[in-house]
Amino acid sequence: MKRRAARAISKIAKSAPKPRPDALIDPKVLQELVDVFHSAGVADLEVERGGLRVRLRRQEAVVAGQSREITVPVSEALRQSGPVETPASLAETEGLITVTSPIVGVFYRSASPETEVYVEEGSYVRKGQVLCIVEAMKLMNEIESEVDGRVVKILVENTKPVEYGEALFLIEPGARPEA
Amino acid sequence: MKRRAARAISKIAKSAPKPRPDALIDPKVLQELVDVFHSAGVADLEVERGGLRVRLRRQEAVVAGQSREITVPVSEALRQSGPVETPASLAETEGLITVTSPIVGVFYRSASPETEVYVEEGSYVRKGQVLCIVEAMKLMNEIESEVDGRVVKILVENTKPVEYGEALFLIEPGARPEA
Amino acid sequence: MFKKILVANRGEIAVRIIRACKELGVRSVAVHSDADADAHHVRLADEHLCIGPAEPALSYRNIPNILSAAEITACDAIHPGYGFLGENAHFAEVCESIGIKFIGPTSENIATMGDKSNARELMIRHGLPVLPGSEGEIASEHEAAAVAAKIGYPVIIKASAGGGGRGMRVVNKEEDLAHAFQAAKAEAASAFGDTGLYVERFFLEPRHIEVQILADERGRTISLGERDCSIQRRYQKLIEETPSPAVDDRLRRELGRVAVEVAQAVHYRNAGTVEFLLDKDRRFYFMEMNTRIQVEHPITEEVTGIDLVKEQIKIAAGMSLPWKQQDVKINGHSIECRINAECPEKFTPSPGRITRFHPPGGPGVRVDTAIETGSEVSCHYDSLIAKLIVHGVNREESLARMRRALDECVVEGIKTTLPLHRRIFDDPDFQKGRFSTSFLERFFAAYSA
């Protein structure tokens, strides 16, 4: 399974406050952007508004003596939480929940080839409802939803192998079928 | 000769002059950006506004193909010009001329132990006047001043070995004895 | 030969195994924890996948996830390396049962040798030299006292399930025995969940001498010379060398013969190491057998020219050993230094980002590592970050070469044992080859005095 953890790139639009007329950009505004950038845990931030464009990029460099100060704790935290791919960061910015595989195995959308799939994209699910099966060592492990909500996206094809921490579903929590 | 070429650190005058109306960018504005950039711990900062674009990138970021742009030209230029030590950079900022050794050898301030030294600190010299001798392979090489001026500092002790490019004297060019 | 091997490890040994796979033309699959997504073994392997979070118990020791990973990537063999599942008989057994070849000894070999008092009994039955001591486990402090009275003080109490110095107590006189016995028992219970203890004669100033063996699936077994691992701190080896300054050709043949007999006594397969204690009178005693590839295997590779990890794979694939005992030649002398991410005085771990790594190079220098500039040394794992190995025509050249390599080696951003290694190589006793397992203790005492 050749698979590299992709670098999340998220675009954030923030309304930049009015700069002083004589400055290229108000340092305070820039500092605020930097703070948001850091807490966002993204690799790249670009903001453009009314002819002002600001771009920030995460340090990847390794320079003797400097790296400790540069290393951004957030990216470390992200890495700790697994091979986060684009969907995961989407989830972060849009309030979606990512269901990841807790084990290594093969992803199945139904209990057997003859039975119906557990969920479709758009399905509403309840907390504890089975979303899929991950088969490992001939054991069928049911993966349940941890929230009530709507399945926004199914990220893995039926019968494909998945690694630990791999994103399987995006769920919009709290969503309910219209009455 | 245990001698490390010290990294020349030239001090850039902090009191930035008032920007002329035709200046590219107000140095103060730029300095503010740089300060934020440094404390931000990001790799890349780009700000664009009203046709002015400023891009800052951290030095030595290990990214193929980019390093050349990042390198700060001053340090590069200094390195190219040899093992320049602090006196040389002083010379740059204060308009002094550094006389360096064109060969490897032993530095002598006089033609022989019995004779007088060629120059002292404070001596006024004429272009072509002998400043010292560098002995190499039993040959006495006279080192002449290339300018009229005043010897501000003698940087090497008598009878000490010198390497190529080693700074020997600081000369204030154009200085003349008061009438 | 196998088509694809899963490497169930991390760090330098995972890199070492992947290198062997590459040279054999076998595909490799790296598994890794969340913390190791960018690790060197992951980048080197043909395929890789994540098997769990940073904690070893949930990733590198996670048997279900590792076996699933082998299954979904269609691996036909697993190499466990050392540590983690390296001597886990259960894991080897499960691999055997599901038809994935475990590259190492049989699960039975691991189980037999893993029980230290059992292994000892077995060696006694085969007439092989063991340390004077109890026959099997002792039930009480009274029994321990009886044994000690017979074999004479000082004695050492050891845990049957032991390793790494835990559950061990040296007792110099009878009145201290009861207390030491209870302490060792409590420690063994908490460290291994097993209170089995045994008693042995304790030797002052012994050398730790081990013999590398290889056995193919048909049972042909050869020895590949000894390694002197006496430079250790609390049973953690720091410097190893071969040949040992204390072993001559005749003793080497004798050690090799006994090591092969030990292996054959348990129908041992694949690579293994028989550890001996060598006393001042050059008598040696079986201590235990390590049923895995060892950290210090490269020095044996350097002097024999035999790639032990490739041999492990070839043996597991059913190939016969191409050498007879008399084909094994010891060429020159080799030393290994284990560079740990530790404070060199107190051995406290020093995790963090390596801001600069410059390995030594040139003639006779080998570096086995998984780090480079920018690597992160995680607090979750072993502190070994690099092994410097040198090879020279004799011990004198080896020593000079290692001193030179240690000087060249640069690790910035974290603390390492490099300064300690440099000091040890300046020590006259070490230079003359005059040392025992208590060398480091005395060295520190002299240094801090």
Add this chain to the structure above:
Amino acid sequence: MFKKILVANRGEIAVRIIRACKELGVRSVAVHSDADADAHHVRLADEHLCIGPAEPALSYRNIPNILSAAEITACDAIHPGYGFLGENAHFAEVCESIGIKFIGPTSENIATMGDKSNARELMIRHGLPVLPGSEGEIASEHEAAAVAAKIGYPVIIKASAGGGGRGMRVVNKEEDLAHAFQAAKAEAASAFGDTGLYVERFFLEPRHIEVQILADERGRTISLGERDCSIQRRYQKLIEETPSPAVDDRLRRELGRVAVEVAQAVHYRNAGTVEFLLDKDRRFYFMEMNTRIQVEHPITEEVTGIDLVKEQIKIAAGMSLPWKQQDVKINGHSIECRINAECPEKFTPSPGRITRFHPPGGPGVRVDTAIETGSEVSCHYDSLIAKLIVHGVNREESLARMRRALDECVVEGIKTTLPLHRRIFDDPDFQKGRFSTSFLERFFAAYSA
């Protein structure tokens, strides 16, 4: 032994020499140009000083500054490495005259072997096999035509002062001779300031086989096996290996015997290399002798276990060779790849900053280099940035190991010949050892077709 050695070179060979000094416990002085103030050889040496600007003629070839540097640092010997002053008889002579030991052959050795037609004549007088050709220099195209008619076409015209392929012309038939003669003469004049030419039989598909020799100051001379350097482009070697796939034990003994006779014919001292052309019928002919340590010396070190640079220093210090010919054993097989900072297709230099360097490691891999991440490759100097050297039990293991090492090696920021090396190692003819000096030419033709 010397107290302090000045290393009159830069790059990997300067590092190599400093390593030898360190292992011998001799202090080393690095000299450097302005451009190399931060170079690795400068950092490794015990002392260092600047001897001139970046241009080699004003620094690394600047004899007065180098000798001054030796004097003011109180060095008692100078090692010239290869290139720069490596084969400069005048420099060796000046060193001799002022009592600083030149670590290499005598100035007379250098002068004698530097004049190619003179060396050839000398070999003929000693009854040693030379390429059929003119006896000494030829004065005119008429004389050239007479020689060619006698030895048969094709012939090659070479400059007496030649090297690196300049002043050379291959002539296939008589009518082309006059023009080629004039062209070679003009080229020789401009390249070497010396119009001396000679004519030799030209062989198709020969191998370039060279033999390493060592001779101590008492005249004891031994050979250390051959190196096959047939993989070359315009006389620039790219890959070398030992033993040669084309040389068996008997031919090796014969080559070694003749190489020793060549050296003894000129009372050669220190390390040297006798180059032979090996034709398809396994006849060999003396071509020339290189009176310096060579770039590819490490492969001989790997298979013999003899540190050639340390031996150079020991010989220069008056020590006798500790080996007789029969003590020299060839162990396994070794290959070297020269990694150049060049575009791998067109061989145009690719200077610049190396943004990432990750050398290969593990068993049987040696790296000789002066670069690391962040190093600047200057356009002023040779494009060789690293030598990858592997050692295996046989050619098969060597090949697999080099393929693995090439895959591991990462150089970013500049272009290198790494991709070309990888492709050559995939070539079936190369893998089978079927190649001659025209291999690369055909390889490129096939690749671009």
